[in-house]
Amino acid sequence: MSELLPLDPDQLLTTTRSVRKRLDLERPVPLSVVREALEVALQAPSGSNSQGWHWIVITDPELKKQVAAHYARSYSDYAAxxxxxxxxxxxxxxxxxxxxxxxxxxxxxxxxxxxxxTGGDLPEGNQAGLWGSLLPGAWSLSLALRARGLGSAWTTLHLVYEREVAELLGLPDTVRQGVLLPVAYTKGTDFKPAPRRPLDEVLHIDGW
Known part of the structure; x- marks a missing residue:
């Protein structure tokens, strides 16, 4: 069992950031630590307790290089x-x-x-039920990683090339991707709450 940072629940929730420049690219990440965090993530809720999620963990340098190339291409278009x-x-x-x-x-x-x-095609109309059965688990994974001194960044830009990435990794047609998390130990663990809009600007009680 990995040693956990001394964070209370509120600290964990308010200091789990999207980490990019402070990812330690030199320090190896044991697969056992990722498995620990994923075991925590599997306790997240899913619609009708379906647990239809899948977690593709990529450590092979060549596979990472190819996924990263799709991501970089998508980011370049997005930034431009x-x-x-x-x-x-x-x-x-x-x-x-x-x-x-x-x-x-x-x-x-x-x-x-x-x-x-997905069982086939994506559902028509509101897809909250589908993605709501994956994204809580992905966020729980981010929290579990943070508790173990690792960081991640919530990214979806690679989904512009979802089909290419699926073919690269051998995903079946009935499985759709929802999030990509780059994972590494962080340079330091002293993350703080980020500025946010005041609650009263986004709070609606009994109506809009």
């Missing part, structure tokens, strides 16, 4: 399409760290893709 106005300091930091991750994704020790059984 965004307006280049006078961003605030927070957005500038996000842009810089996002570019860094796109440049170094192949060097991250472990990539984890969260996917889910």
């Amino acid at each position: 399409a965004r307006p280049s106005g006078d961003d605030g300091s927070t957005m500038q930091r996000v842009r810089s760290s996002s570019q860094y991750l796109a440049d170094t994704m192949a060097e991250v020790p472990v990539l984890v893709i969260g996917a889910i059984e």
